[in-house]
Amino acid sequence: MxxxxxxxxxxxxxxxxxxxxxxxxxxxxxxxxxxxxxxxxxxxxxxxxxxxxxxxxxxxxxxxxxxxxxxxxxxxxxxxxxxxxxxxxxxxxxxxxxxxxxxxxxxxxxYYNVLVANNGLPFKTTRELVEYAKRHPGQLSYGSAGVGSSNHLGALLFSKRSGIEMNHIPYKGNAPAMTDVIGGQISMMMDIISTASSYIQGKKVHPIAVTSPQRNAMLPDVPTLAESGIEGLKGFDVxxxxxxxxxxxxxxxxxxxxxxxxxxxxxxxxxxxxxxxxxxxxxxxxxxxxxxxxxxxxxxxxxxxxxxxxx
Known part of the structure; x- marks a missing residue:
């Protein structure tokens, strides 16, 4: 054609x-x-x-x-x-x-997202993240591709359903937000698995959980948010x-x-x-x-x- x-x-x-x-x-x-x-x-x-x-x-x-x-x-x-x-x-x-x-x-x-965090933070799992956030309300921040973007609202839904408080920092796209997660300017973000995987494999960020109802074949060792056992995250699917x-x-x-x-x-x-x-x-x-x-x-x-x- x-x-x-x-x-x-x-x-x-x-x-x-x-x-x-x-x-x-x-x-x-x-x-x-x-x-x-x-x-x-x-x-x-x-x-x-x-x-x-x-x-x-x-x-x-x-x-x-x-x-x-x-x-x-x-x-x-x-x-x-x-x-x-x-x-x-x-x-x-x-x-x-x-x-x-x-x-x-x-x-x-x-596609689905994966929640990734700066390597220097003292938590590696969803439950540890939630417990840390409850002990330090408002101290954690998350980036997104902009106000109203899917990773903004996905992270907002996660924070509401897990009962924690985090600060939202909007960017003009996922790439600059990821740069600041790596550098420690912000704590974490939800990013699309396809692009976050290279940062995870390069150990530049730590994966916390994927937002799909089942584990993703590309990140088989990363649990889902629903697997955390936290009541509010049961059935999480964004x-x-x-x-x-x-x-x-x-x-x-x-x-x-x-x-x-x-x-x-x-x-x-x-x-x-x-x-x-x-x-x-x-x-x-x-x-x-x-x-x-x-x-x-x-x-x-x-x-x-x-x-x-x-x-």
Missing amino acids: TLTAAAPSAFAQEPQPVRLLVGYSAGGPVDQGARLLSVALSKELGASVVVENKPGANATMAGGEVARAKPDGLTLWFAASPTLTISPNVMSKMPFDPPRDLTPVAPVLS GGWYGVYGPKGMSADLTAKLNRAITAALRQPELARRLKELGYDEWLGEPQLLAERAAKERAMWATVTQGIVVD
């Missing part, structure tokens, strides 16, 4: 590059996923797929630019679920309305996903062709193997599947985010 075949009116004989926007800084997990997909997708489309980082405003800057773009398939958004399911609940001025202003194109991946979106007004034909190209890219053996190694779960399907999951989780997070407002 080539871009010319996908949209004759938009692409000449020499296909134009496709911009794949990412709402976070380079080096973080969303950027990593987008860059892996871009290489495989370029082969399927017969045109370059160029990743552009547009961090800021809970990743809504990238989404807003896509929402304003021409619906010709040349500008797409590699979106992480928080911007579509959490941000609409917490931002006082959401620059676009996801269901109204975007076209779902394809689901890509689902994850996220990535999907590709385009501007509103994209034709059904173009959307379907891009969906098929993305699905084919994700099925390329090298990419499928690499994503599995990184701890991601394959999530393939039609655009409607993406729309339905976003709507369901947007309603779910609305019950958790009450009182949180991002200007």
